[in-house]
Amino acid sequence: MVRSSRGEPSPGMWRREAGTVVRRAVALPEQAESPFVISSGVRIPRVPTEWAPHSHPSHELVWVRGGTLTSRVDDRVFTVSEGYGLWMPAGVVHGGRATVGAEFHDAFFAPDRTPFAFAFEEPKAIAMTPLLESLLTHLSRTDLDAGARARAESVVFDVLQPAERQFALPLPGDPRIDAIAEALLDDPADCRSLEEWARSLGISERTITRAFRHATGLSFAQWRQVLRVHRALTLLSEGFDVMTVSETLGYAQPSSFIAAFRRVMGTTPGAFFDAADGTREGVRNPVSHVQNS
Template identity: 30%
Template sequence: MSNLRPTIPRQVLPAPDGFEPTPERPITLISRDLERSDSLLPHRHTWGQLTHSIDGVLRVTAAGSTWIVPPSRAVWIAPGVEHAVTVLASTRLRPVRILAERAPFPDEACRVLEVSTLLRELILALEQLPPLASSPRATLLSELMLDELARCETRPIRVPLPRDKRLQCLCARLIDAPGAPLTLADWAGQVGASERTLARLFEKELGMGFGQWRQQVRLAHAAPMIAGGMPLARVAEELGYASQSAFSQMFRKTFGTTPSAFFAGQ
């Protein structure tokens, strides 16, 4: 099965204070290299944050949802929004901190952004600057990055999370093993609730049925697999589909295009 499954987690403290953005330097960046299964406990910042990694795969959880994030994407987290990060494949984490007053989006919604070539290069250039020093170059990079962020395309792969503890147990296990073939009746026997109760909870708390929610989970895991060059036949097998064509058909139905076209140029 997929090598994206977490093993025994190691809790890692959030980056220390001292690199906060300021009006003179509205964007700062922290470099952190983390190992698979490292996790940052839920925390929040007074600044906005673009959670991005140069390589590896992250799981970012915030505002009642979770996202699987490969290097081709980043998650925008608004100021004051609690979030947590789990490393699914060893990563060079490069979170970009943005002064709250200069946030590129007007609301508190989290957004999954497609990392353009320009944005990726701007992040790498920002990393080369002294962390807090203001300079004409830092100002130019910051302004260009803010402009580019507002132009980045968004991706709709989102996995909502429940509040009910029985449903939390089921969902957490399925996120860890998206290819599990268990039916809702099978899960009912493992989490201490009837199939009918679980079906009702999925609709009430997540706004969708079990099959649709599981599909979202599988799509989220498919993103880093395909972007990393894994053959579609193996992706389909890892995620529990009977064939590559079945996976591709589901993908096209969801996004209106094939997986290859969707990830072209990633």
């Protein structure tokens, strides 16, 4: 497990913020013990919140509004930003961290009644379309009769789809280069070159390059760039402007950061978050037709 600069065990993510509350697990909603196929709810952490590694007997879909969720699953870090969700298969051990004030939504799916097509063996990024999010919000109601709930649940499985972009940061898990990953997770602005790292660790640049390629599928420079974009998503969602984020992540000027963000995400930071804002607007429309059909 990667450790923060304070030496605290951390679920392979960023330096833990002061005042972070660490919880043992996300509690399943009470209705998860009922015959419902899908049970959903929402909470708003008033302080930065971290969940220690845990698993659930049900499949879980999590998404956020007004912030981000970062989740560590084995050798990967997932950053869940607006417009996306993360499907966590039943039994998969994971940890997570939500930014303060983010609306944290989760939905639990009974494994024995979830269609086989959704029995993903690994975590998946899910496209949180306005319709899907509205349906799951609709299912958080406690006054739905059995027929209305069954209709809404069936439509969920019609529209729930993996996102085109499966955005995850692979962690090396190689003792030769783990020190590099630990340092960059602790401080993404660390600008030490490949040559400087090689000299510091007493190994060759070629060894570092090969180790990163073998363990992550990325070069050292590409891996650091993807890590910085993961961190940028969190900072931007918290309201920091592009100039502040670029400086925080070690870029000489905002244009360099924007270019790096575009290379990884296929769009600029502004366009990415504008699209998320558009999704939020769409979710305001209720799904009353499902109940009345």
